[in-house]
Amino acid sequence: MKVTVVGAGAVGASCAEYIAIKDFASEVVLLDIKEGYAEGKAMDLMQCASLNGFDTKITGVTNDYSKTANSDICVITSGIPRKPGMTREELIGINAGIVKAVSNSLLEHSPNMVLIVVSNPMDTMTYLAHKSLNIPKNRIIGMGGALDSARFKYRLAEAMEAPISDIDGMVIGGHSDKGMVPLTSHATRNSIRVSEFLSEERLEQVAADTKVGGATLTGLLGTSAWYAPGAAVSGLVQAIACDQKKMFPCSTFLEGEYGLNDICIGVPVILGRNGIESIVDIPLSDAEKAHMQASAEGVKKTNGLLEL
Numbered sequence: 001m002k003v004t005v006v007g008a009g010a011v012g013a014s015c016a017e018y019i020a021i022k023d024f025a026s027e028v029v030l031l032d033i034k035e036g037y038a039e040g041k042a043m044d045l046m047q048c049a050s051l052n053g054f055d056t057k058i059t060g061v062t063n064d065y066s067k068t069a070n071s072d073i074c075v076i077t078s079g080i081p082r083k084p085g086m087t088r089e090e091l092i093g094i095n096a097g098i099v100k101a102v103s104n105s106l107l108e109h110s111p112n113m114v115l116i117v118v119s120n121p122m123d124t125m126t127y128l129a130h131k132s133l134n135i136p137k138n139r140i141i142g143m144g145g146a147l148d149s150a151r152f153k154y155r156l157a158e159a160m161e162a163p164i165s166d167i168d169g170m171v172i173g174g175h176s177d178k179g180m181v182p183l184t185s186h187a188t189r190n191s192i193r194v195s196e197f198l199s200e201e202r203l204e205q206v207a208a209d210t211k212v213g214g215a216t217l218t219g220l221l222g223t224s225a226w227y228a229p230g231a232a233v234s235g236l237v238q239a240i241a242c243d244q245k246k247m248f249p250c251s252t253f254l255e256g257e258y259g260l261n262d263i264c265i266g267v268p269v270i271l272g273r274n275g276i277e278s279i280v281d282i283p284l285s286d287a288e289k290a291h292m293q294a295s296a297e298g299v300k301k302t303n304g305l306l307e308l
């Protein structure tokens, strides 16, 4: 199983590290445009192998796509991250060109790849990949919901003073400060609805904190987060590589599902060897449906800025 990660920056390197530590891939190729950077990150990570006990071979290359040839899974993390006070949508001007060029180069060398798009604004970058590559939609996946759901569970556990392993919950919708739809009515602690433990006001606060999870970290760090993003990507890569048929909310091209068309946005999907094996239709409350609709309008507005 060969995995390529483009962008050896904060998220790309974190993702490569988690993939290696989980030890399910034979090879990870890190590619970056900055001379020597991916080679350096790969060497540093390989020097963790004997310490962390993995056999995954990590190599780094400077913009040489021939070394990515025949990858089963490719991940795009290349592009600029936001700074405090910015929205993800403001990154479109620089990142759209990068994502378009990188996704085309990847496809040229790995015609059967499953592609995971991470660069922001992620739903729009996933849509851009879908429009530019002309490959089956099940092979293009945007990562956002897996991370947002992890942050939702973190906030729920914090509010309940419970261990995170007790909590289950999911965030769908656009991966943006306003567009996320935390599915509070479906969230549970050991199968008991969270509304049994927390007041409506506290649950609203949990949802609000979840939605600005990325912005909060950007304010603290001066750039956006990388540990949980890297871990979330590695979870998707593992589900595909190991054909796990696990459910994650991911950005995928919709054709009528959830009443939406011609958009990539986060919905629950089953991930396996074919990428998106199926889209899962779950019942939403009227409020959740309205949030999803508003979220889709926001994503479509950003998509409108693309030169397709």
Ligand SMILES: NC(=O)C1=CN([C@@H]2O[C@H](COP(=O)(O)OP(=O)(O)OC[C@H]3O[C@@H](n4cnc5c(N)ncnc54)[C@H](O)[C@@H]3O)[C@@H](O)[C@H]2O)C=CC1
Pocket: 006, 007, 008, 009, 010, 011, 012, 031, 032, 033, 034, 037, 077, 078, 079, 080, 081, 082, 091, 095, 098, 102, 117, 118, 119, 120, 122, 143, 144, 147, 175, 223, 224, 225, 226, 229
């Ligand atoms: N979807 C999600 O949940 C998340 C998305 N992100 C996004 O991921 C992206 C990367 O974030 P970081 O890793 O923190 O940024 P970073 O600046 O640490 O790394 C980005 C890397 O991309 C490289 N790069 C730029 N243009 C390239 C090209 N044409 N080809 C190959 N490499 C190129 C840069 O040299 C740099 O090393 C950002 O757009 C950020 O907003 C970050 C976290 C979560």
Ligand SMILES: O=C([O-])CC(=O)C(=O)O
Pocket: 081, 082, 088, 120, 147, 175, 213, 214, 215, 218, 224, 225, 229
């Ligand atoms: O906040 C950002 O810009 C990066 C990101 O998407 C996240 O961490 O959720």
